[in-house]
Amino acid sequence: GAGVSQTPSNKVTEKGKYVELRCDPISGHTALYWYRQSLGQGPEFLIYFQGTGAADDSGLPNDRFFAVRPEGSVSTLKIQRTERGDSAVYLCASSSQGTTQYFGPGTRLTVL
């Protein structure tokens, strides 16, 4: 079946701009996670959704980052006033409650 998909695969933006990154989880998966991976590092947890609600957003670095999942399926990660330090690969994963997470291919964000 279809895996986790993320769009766009690459996003280049200018400092100060607003960006949205989209994640389509595996059908039927109630849990959705966002991670961020900087060059040479392992992925770093950002936020976890169970259904429509953000059950844990402790990994969001600051209030410029926000994520939604209004219908309990697709999720959008939103970054306001982007900074060069936001450049990274943003990974999305989904799972059934409490089980193995399956990752998407990621969105590579470059802030110039």
Add this chain to the structure above:
Amino acid sequence: DAKTTQPPSMDCAEGRAANLPCNHSTISGNEYVYWYRQIHSQGPQYIIHGLKNNETNEMASLIITEDRKSSTLILPHATLRDTAVYYCIVRATTSGTYKYIFGTGTRLKVLA
């Protein structure tokens, strides 16, 4: 902080078994050991997981010590396509975020 410790890099000859160690000395009784790998520019790929017993699937075997403080991922016949960064993760089994905390992993290079 990551709960696991792995060697930063390893080499393995093609066709030979690759044995990747992981130390998780602070693991709790309700935490699983998960292994993922990440091939360049792709999202992490699930390999295998276990709680107490050794596990085997079509990709690999997982050997967990009796005290559960360490484990070894075994790729029985490594191929060039197994060159990747391998991550060992511990994750709670009970209610909670179930988020993954990645370390920096082991960079495995399979040599022809």
